[in-house]
Amino acid sequence: MLLTAIIIVLREVLEIALLTSLLASVGKYIGIRFHHFALALLSGITFAYLYAKNLPTISELFDYTGQEWINSILQITIYVSLACFIILLCSNPHRMNNLKRLMMCLMLMPIVLALTREGSEIYIYIDSFFHGNRPVFPVVVGSIIGSCIGLSIGALIYYALISCPLEKRLTIVKCALAVTACGILSQAVSLLLQADVLHSYPALWNSSEYLAEDSAIGQLLYAILGYEATPAPQQVIVYVVGLLLIISGVVIHKYYGSKRAIDV
Amino acid sequence: MTSIRRFMVIVLLASITLLNFLAALDGYRSSMEKSQQLFDKQLAGIAQLLIHSGIDKNTASNTENHIVDPDAYNIAYQIFNEQQELLQRSHNLPDQAIVPLSQGYSFKNYQGYRWRTFALQHRHSKHWIIVAERSDIRYALAEEVVLTSVIPIVAELPLIGILIWLVIGWGLKPINRLAAELRNKDPQDLSPLAEDNVVDELSVLVESSNSLLNRLRKSFDRERRFASDAAHELRTPISALKIHLYNLKSVVPEDNESYRLLDLSIQRTSHLIEQMLLLYRTVPDQYVNKFQRINVYTLVQNQIIELYSRFSDKDQIIELQGEELERGTFDIVADTFSLNVLLKNLLDNANKYTPEGGNILLSLKRVDKQVVLTIDDSGSGIDADYYGRVFERYYRMQDQQTSNIIGSGLGFSIIHHILDLHGGDISLEKSCFDTGLKVRITLPVDKSEL
Amino acid sequence: MKKYFMVVIALLASSLVAAKTPIIEITIKDHLFYPSELVIPADKKVKLLVINADETAEEFESYELNREKIITGNSKSIIFIGPLPAGRYPFFGEFYPKTAQGVIIAQ
Numbered sequence: 154m155l156l157t158a159i160i161i162v163l164r165e166v167l168e169i170a171l172l173t174s175l176l177a178s179v180g181k182y183i184g185i186r187f188h189h190f191a192l193a194l195l196s197g198i199t200f201a202y203l204y205a206k207n208l209p210t211i212s213e214l215f216d217y218t219g220q221e222w223i224n225s226i227l228q229i230t231i232y233v234s235l236a237c238f239i240i241l242l243c244s245n246p247h248r249m250n251n252l253k254r255l256m257m258c259l260m261l262m263p264i265v266l267a268l269t270r271e272g273s274e275i276y277i278y279i280d281s282f283f284h285g286n287r288p289v290f291p292v293v294v295g296s297i298i299g300s301c302i303g304l305s306i307g308a309l310i311y312y313a314l315i316s317c318p319l320e321k322r323l324t325i326v327k328c329a330l331a332v333t334a335c336g337i338l339s340q341a342v343s344l345l346l347q348a349d350v351l352h353s354y355p356a357l358w359n360s361s362e363y364l365a366e367d368s369a370i371g372q373l374l375y376a377i378l379g380y381e382a383t384p385a386p387q388q389v390i391v392y393v394v395g396l397l398l399i400i401s402g403v404v405i406h407k408y409y410g411s412k413r414a415i416d417v
Numbered sequence: 418m419t420s421i422r423r424f425m426v427i428v429l430l431a432s433i434t435l436l437n438f439l440a441a442l443d444g445y446r447s448s449m450e451k452s453q454q455l456f457d458k459q460l461a462g463i464a465q466l467l468i469h470s471g472i473d474k475n476t477a478s479n480t481e482n483h484i485v486d487p488d489a490y491n492i493a494y495q496i497f498n499e500q501q502e503l504l505q506r507s508h509n510l511p512d513q514a515i516v517p518l519s520q521g522y523s524f525k526n527y528q529g530y531r532w533r534t535f536a537l538q539h540r541h542s543k544h545w546i547i548v549a550e551r552s553d554i555r556y557a558l559a560e561e562v563v564l565t566s567v568i569p570i571v572a573e574l575p576l577i578g579i580l581i582w583l584v585i586g587w588g589l590k591p592i593n594r595l596a597a598e599l600r601n602k603d604p605q606d607l608s609p610l611a612e613d614n615v616v617d618e619l620s621v622l623v624e625s626s627n628s629l630l631n632r633l634r635k636s637f638d639r640e641r642r643f644a645s646d647a648a649h650e651l652r653t654p655i656s657a658l659k660i661h662l663y664n665l666k667s668v669v670p671e672d673n674e675s676y677r678l679l680d681l682s683i684q685r686t687s688h689l690i691e692q693m694l695l696l697y698r699t700v701p702d703q704y705v706n707k708f709q710r711i712n713v714y715t716l717v718q719n720q721i722i723e724l725y726s727r728f729s730d731k732d733q734i735i736e737l738q739g740e741e742l743e744r745g746t747f748d749i750v751a752d753t754f755s756l757n758v759l760l761k762n763l764l765d766n767a768n769k770y771t772p773e774g775g776n777i778l779l780s781l782k783r784v785d786k787q788v789v790l791t792i793d794d795s796g797s798g799i800d801a802d803y804y805g806r807v808f809e810r811y812y813r814m815q816d817q818q819t820s821n822i823i824g825s826g827l828g829f830s831i832i833h834h835i836l837d838l839h840g841g842d843i844s845l846e847k848s849c850f851d852t853g854l855k856v857r858i859t860l861p862v863d864k865s866e867l
Numbered sequence: 868m869k870k871y872f873m874v875v876i877a878l879l880a881s882s883l884v885a886a887k888t889p890i891i892e893i894t895i896k897d898h899l900f901y902p903s904e905l906v907i908p909a910d911k912k913v914k915l916l917v918i919n920a921d922e923t924a925e926e927f928e929s930y931e932l933n934r935e936k937i938i939t940g941n942s943k944s945i946i947f948i949g950p951l952p953a954g955r956y957p958f959f960g961e962f963y964p965k966t967a968q969g970v971i972i973a974q
Contacts, residue, residue: 155445155560155567157964209939217945220936274926277937278962281923291560297571298438305431305438312428343933349888349947353912356933366930383933524968529897531966556965 154288158295159302160372161278165271166300167376169197170307172267172333176260178314179242179326183249183256193261197268205273205280221348227266228341232395234262235334239327240402267337327403329377335395336379339388346385356383421592425585430578441570445563452559456550457522457533464537464548467494491554493532499543510549518545524552591616595623607634648693655687695758695831711756713788713860714739714747714781720760721779724768732774739781746783750863751839759835762828763792763856770796776850790858795850804845840864888914888947895938896920898963909953909973918943925967929958932971949973 177190204211204223211219238259241252249256275296282292314322345351361382365371374380381388495506495514503512509528516523516534525532532549539546591614598610609627612620662676662683669676721728721735728735741747767777775795782789799807807829829843836843841860848855891913894901898921907913919925919938926937927946938944951973960967 154557154965155564156442156449157962159442161961208937209942212937212939212942212944217943220944274937277924277939278926281940281962284923288557291564294564294568294571298441298567301434301574302438302442305435308427308431309435312424347934347936347946349912349914353947353949355950355952361930381933383931385933526899526901526903529899531899531968553966 154291155295155298158278158292159299162275162296162299163303164372164376165275166303167306167373169264169267169271170303171310171376173264174307174311174314175326175329175333176238176264178311178322180260182319182323183260184253185257185260189257189261190264193264194268197265198272200265200269201272201276204269205276208273208277215348218348218350221344221350224270225341225344225348227270228337228344231263231266232334232338232341234259234266235330235337236395236399236402238263239330239334239399240406242323242327243403243406331396331399332378334399335392336375336377338395339379339381339384339392342388342391343381343385346387351387354386357386357389359383422582422585422589426578426581429581429585430574433577433581434574437570437574441567445567448563448566449556449559452563453555456555456559457535460522460533460535460548460550461537463492464494464535464546467548468496468537468539468544468546491551493549495545495547495549497545497547499545501545504544510547514545514547515549516547518547525549591619595619599626607631607637644693648690651686651690655683655690658683659687692828692831708750708752708864710748710750711753712748713751713756713790714741716753716756717760717779717781717790720757720764724761724764727768728777731768731771733768733771733777734775735777735779737779737781739779747781747788748862749788749839749860751860755835755838759832759858762832763858766828766856767792767794767796770794771853772796775853778849784859786862787859788862790860792856792858793848793850794853795848796853798848798852798854799845801847807845836860888912890914890916892916892918893969894918894920895925895960895967898923898925898960898966900958900960900967900969903969905969905971907949907951907971907973910950912947912949915946915948916943917946924962926961927958928961929956929971931956932958934958935961 173190173194177185180186180190208220211223213219215222238256241249241256241259244252279292279296282289314325317325342351346353359382364374364380364382366375366380366382371380371382379392493507493510495510496504497514497518498504501514501518506512511527515525515527515532516536518536518538520536520538523534523536525534527549531552533552533555534547534549536545536547538544595610595615607630609630610623612623612627615623662680665676717737721737725735739747771777771794776793777795778791778793780791780793782791832843835841836858839860841858843859844857846855846857847853889908889911891905891907893905893915895917905915917927917936917938919940919942922940924937924939926935928935932948932951934946934948936944936946948971951971953973956971956973958969958971
């Protein structure tokens, strides 16, 4: 039970911790403060609780595919706000001043939504133990270990990024956020496949022999890149398209921004 | 990085947590695996023991006592003969074999539990035995044992956190001490920092700031000495000039323009030198002051009396308002000499910049722990934009009316220095007359109480 | 860029064609899957009806199938699977992985 608790909690916490540490490391650049993050985390936890409480009802929606719909919508929204955030992060600092409020929302939105999704899963898992007759203690210890590992990784990444010069840090954060966003987008596609909204095709490849998805590295890559050992073709396509959209967004924004600057 | 302490505590704690927990996780995993192997061996051992004990020979199938009820709730078994007919079983298993009869380990879901099974065939009797054990129970048992070694690693973490917090705080103490020393240092105080008890990492910092302070003090000294020496040295030639001018008086006609201008220039130079000497006597960081309790009202009164002839020469009306409601209202702790210099300068300015027949109004008030002196004149005043500039050294109003007034441009600078010395303040406003300047001076009753 | 969009649109369009899919039932009871071995036709889509008869929630999860879904206590849910090439696809309940284990055999 300890191991299960660790894996479940760690998987969810790690995803949020990575996202938060990446966003927080450029937070000062945008003028975001600690209490903004605290507010985002708090509302995320509240939404997670509400989501978990209403999950039985939600699950029955749309011919028992409500869960997939809601989750994929959450994930697509995360992708969209992260993509917009990355694109706006490429503006010059002068223009960014006018966009601070928007960027703040784009930055906190993914945290709130990711926490809603992952938090509800943790809540349901732990809650089921307090209602069962199984020993709770290992689950509590496991949850502590899992969340501490996740938070520690997040804190170390945050401080590693903070110690980088701003220019380099921005580049790293943009790249990392882009792959994370695309990973989340491909998860959304996987959910739509599960709900039969999209037609399933055989997996494009099977790399589980080289890197199993349930191994520690596989889990870490899943959180960062959205790694899957047996991805569906649509997942790969959406991943690539998602990346291309962000890149072209950045290029267009830069071109447009520099043109505007010349006009002025 | 906003705080070294927070950075170090978080990074150290995160690293320790990560390594410790990953090690604990690894230990947990391999211990659990080992324990499962151990349980498997035990299961096989039980099967061997049962089949070789001849238990199967004592019972035939279809007899009443072929169902036994061992008091072990998590172990069960079935024994079959070569024809796969049940010979004996424990009460918690069915009559049919729960797993196919082939030698080895397997898992089976039965009656709401997941069972770990081991099947074995006796070499001679060809009887089969299946021993089953509830996997959730053996898992829970193993976990209970393994957890006891994991828990201390989790429990010690808050202690490690507190320890790191304290140790880093302790280690950073010299930095905090140095910061406090620098913070509490009077801006005027250029004495070196204490160099004893300084840690190696900070000694460079202390040494370099001490050498900086030293250089600063020396250059201040040099500046002061140079100016005051120069002023001092200039006094003699000025005196000589004055004598020569006096001698010249008998030679040149009274109304000679050059003579009049020369006289004015010499007066101006002499005034400048006197002011320079005063200035360097009152520079706050050099001035050795003797503070004592004095009455500002009396001081102002005396100063007016002393300078009264100047005001009457220009037919100016000078008035002092302010009543001492009770004894000590206008008493402040100050240095008499410098305060006199201050008042003399203020009155001098008022006298100089107010036209003949003008008004000068002085008023003294007590506001809380401060004495406020305002001096209004009916002169031409200063444009509000220039209020800040008059405090600059050697700045003089460039103005037709005032260009022939003797002044060094040091007056306000001296006033400023003296006010700094007393923790006082000066501000300029429009005069209460139609034209002119209001100078507001505030002096704390006791600087040390600020 | 355009080419990628074409592919996506083609895939989306084909997916909207719904066909009659066989339903296969699986029950979770006492944190165990009944049956723990499911045989499904290969290269054919199936609708997996998961009934959770326990009080507690369970998460149906399979890395091989790329499926993950929470099934709350005393409820049922549907998961679409396949078409799968012939082979063994293990699945488990993420909340009770030591007991809730099973395998889908596509043949």
